[in-house]
Structures are given as structure tokens and as C-alpha cells.
Amino acid sequence: MKIKLNGSEIEVNDNISVLELMKTKNFDSTKYVAIVNEDVIPKSKISEVILKEGDEVEIITMMGGG
Amino acid sequence: MENDILVIGEVEIKNRLIVGTGKFSSYDLIPEIIEKAKIDMVTVAIRRARDGIQKPLIDYIPKDTKILVNTSGARNAEEALKIAKIGRELTGSDLIKIEIIPDTKYLMPDNREVIKACELLANEGFKPFPYMMPDLVSAKEMVKAGAVCIMPLGAPIGTNKGLVAKYFIEMLRNEIDLPIIVDAGIGKPSHAAEAMELGVDAVLVNTAIATAKDPVNITIAFSKAVEAGRLGYLAGLPSEKILAEASSPIDEYLLGFLRK
Secondary structure, rough: OOEEOOEEEEEOOOEEEEEHHHHOOOOOOOOOOOOOOEOOHHHOOOOOOEOOOOOOOEEEEEEEOO | OOOOOOOEEEEEEEEOOEEEOOOOOOOOHHHHHHHHHOOEEEEEEEEEEOOOOOOOOOOOOOOOOEEEEEOOOOOOOOHHHHHHHHHHHHHHEEEEEEEEEEOOOOOOOHHHHHHHHHHHHHHHEEEEEEEEEHHHHHHHHHHHOOOOOEEOOOOOOOOOOOOHHHHHHHHHHHHHOOOEEEEEEOOOOOHHHHHHHHHOOOEOOHHHHHHOOOOOHHHHHHHHHHHHHHHHHOOOOOOOOOOOOOOOOOOHHHHHHHHH
């Protein structure tokens, strides 16, 4: 199925969880936060949230700031 | 000085110099600065991750350092709340620096939206650190809305102009019963000492450190200036006078001896 990851369309396995998606893309789930269709996914729930066709996922991290 | 510990939102901040992590030529400088200047709290922003391969900023921040996420990018209170929720997931901390800046030329914070954000975020369990234009009426509203400290600007972000807003910051110091952190505009160590001598509780420096020729040593200099300013304030600064006053008044004997 197709989803959007950080604005780009990608192909992923059906019923993939947010945690699996992060692992596939090398995002350490302790250092990044996932947002699915504008919902911030708590770290405790990332293995339970299953993605579906057309979902928009954003992976967020810290960057330098004042 | 030993018992002079700063506590904001139930968190102890051991060094009154808080350092921003923006604008560094390399993240490699950050752990060195934190270690050598004994920095206890840093600020960070959040953004979309480029990929999972590049080492993220969090890997450069020593584990026991307190991380204060800012809401930069927010133009109103609702956007600040969205960023705060992401920040809390990243750090596991309720501390959040509210930064709401609709103006791109002078980067002026929108006090009205910051007041709204303090209330919105405090209701969601956050401990707001509001970055604000030093204005006593707004600061009082922020206190009422649940802020845990007040962060007035010294001068606009990145200008290195020092305490342009000094008189208004003094007003906050005299009237606000919460910690005050001077944020933005601090361009050199003497500015930081000057702020601390006013009796504010901490200063936040980013641009002046990140863009210095030697960021590590300037952080140490800032840290010493903050400590000196704090000690000076606690010791009690003398008042200024218009007329001169001799340090060693001449006694009558000497006067007679000289004028004979």
C-alpha cells in the first residue's frame, strides 16, 4: 500500500505498525516522534498504531534552537 | 552562594546560564560546551527529520542535561500547543519554552498569543516558560495563566545588542514573583553580568556563543559573568551618586600639616 512519509509517497507492507515503519527507515523510536494524520503518537503506542493506505506520517526530531 | 539554587517548575537548574543549541557550525561543539562550562540546561527546537541515518541532536546532549523544547515556528497559541505535545514525547518533560513569533523582520514575540498559550498549555499539564516582550501588564497575565517563569527579551533575537530593554526588565524584577530569565540579545559576557546584577535569575544565550570564534571559551566566559553578576547582586550593589565622595577623607592633622 502507499503512504506518505515526510511528504513523499512510499510503498510499504500492508498492516505495518508505526514502530515497524520507523525501524524500516532507520529511525530510532526513542529519539524520534511520529505524527500520523496530525495525531502525535505516544511512544507507548507506536507498536499498536497500524497504518492504512493513504496515511500521512511525519517523523519529527530535535534540532538546534534557542 | 552554595545554597543559591534556582528552581523553576520543580526543576533544579544548577547553572544560571542556559544555552541555546541553534546556529552552531557543528553539533560536535555542543557536548564540549556543556561539559567544560558545566551547563545544566539547553534549549532545542523541533523539525521534520531528514533521515534516520544522520545523528540526531539528542545524541550530542549529555544524558543528565535538562532539555527545554521551544515552540519556534508557532504563530499562535494553538500551534504552540501542537509543538509542545511533540516536544513532551521527545523529552518526557513538561517544561516548554513558549515562543510565538508572527513578525519575521524583528522577531517580536506576540504577547497576547503567549498569554493564551500559557493558559492552554498549563491546562494540558505543561510548565510554560514564556518568551515575551518585557511588558509588566502582559507578564502579570502570564503569571495568572500558569507560567512558571518569565522570559523577557533583552533585545531582538540574534542582534547581540545587550539589555536594550533594561528598564522594563527591572520593572518585571520588582513586580513579578517568579523566576526571570533574560532571553535574546545578550551579545557578550558583560551583558550577562549586567542582567544578573539587576537580580534576574538566569540568562539564555545562543547566537553570541554559537557564532563566536571560540564557542567553548566564550561559554565559560558567559558562565563566569553570570556567576559574578549573581554574586554581585546577592552581595548588594551600592547606589550611584552624582557628587564624588572621597575614599580616604583627610583628617584635621594632615590638613594642618599640609597648609602650615
